Amino acid sequence: MAASGAQERLEDNRGYYQSLLAMEHDTRLEESIHTDMHRTFPDNVLFRGKAAPSLQRALFNVLLAYGHHNPAVGYCQGMNFIAGYLVIITKDEEKSFWLMDALLGRMLPDFYHPAMMGLKTDLEVLGELVKAKAPAVGQLMAQYPGIWTLLVSRWFICLYIDTLPIETVLRVWDCLFYEGSKVLFRAALTLIIHHQPEILRARSLSDVCECFRQITCGAFTLDCHAFTQKIFTEPGILSMATIDKLREKCRQRIVAEESGRP
Known part of the structure; x- marks a missing residue:
């Protein structure tokens, strides 16, 4: 509060x-x-x-x-x-x-607006961050247009409820209220970077989807204290300025696509 x-x-x-x-x-x-x-x-x-x-x-x-x-x-x-x-x-x-x-x-403005522009933008931002911080995963995901919407919409829209174990969600939320929305990206990037070898073994879209269902379970996410520490180390430096810049770029791209502009 x-x-x-x-x-x-x-x-x-x-x-x-x-x-x-x-x-x-x-x-x-x-x-x-x-x-x-x-x-x-x-x-x-x-x-x-x-x-x-x-x-x-x-x-x-x-x-x-x-x-x-x-x-x-x-x-x-x-x-x-x-x-x-x-x-x-x-x-x-x-x-x-x-x-x-x-x-x-x-x-999280515009996350829950009927047009969900904030959510769409942040899913695109996550894709850009993955390209920068886990390029091999980014290259794999480039084969599947719209993949981030399919894989992680629920992570963001429910703020990891029903995705991560309850005690871990509580830690993520503490960080969210204290540090703001960049914590959502830190948690997602940590899950992806930590499980990069498993993700890269995927040979089809169904393999990718199954892998993303699995990476939120198990010992890594159950240890809430260790996981919380990891979200501030594994993704490396991640400033709000970087996220804001990416949000602006991605929002402009989405607006152009939805309006049919080249």
Whole structure:
């Protein structure tokens, strides 16, 4: 709460969260949230409808309030996992709401917008970083256009929830709130660089996909402390200035492609 600025926002806006829940609700927003409720951590006892107490109501409230707070985003798939994770950690709706605001509003803008330009851009940026830091992998991936969207969209959109072990995700999130979005690239690059030999043995697209499913499991990611240390050493120097420069380049390329310009 302190590192992300969420605590300050909460204290400066007392009563705001409750006012969002008290307002007249958009029925389409409510319906889209309800659609994903049963898909959110279905194996977690705290999110089962008959659990006592169940966190489903808290999750619904946080998503509904955020949808009204940020109508340009409303509700997008993936947000349910973010909100659910925050509710599990904080056990507090209002804190979860302001942490969502920090993540989606400031740290990861356009990730969850309907056009998902931020996510598309960052997947392209990851591809550029892999070319620079693991060129052999970059060369392999060049054979498969759009491969990063297929392989790692879920890593980024769910912020590694359901990808890495829970204790490891918590460490990555600590770093994310403290250092910002470049940590997402550090974690991805560490997984790729560390497992470069296995990736390079892939002989087909299905081999690549299976390899990327496997590299998030096992002893390397289970040792949360060692993995967290690795994300700050294996990828080497990675400045925010470099990422911002790549984001600008990749965004321009995506816009040109989507508009049909050469």
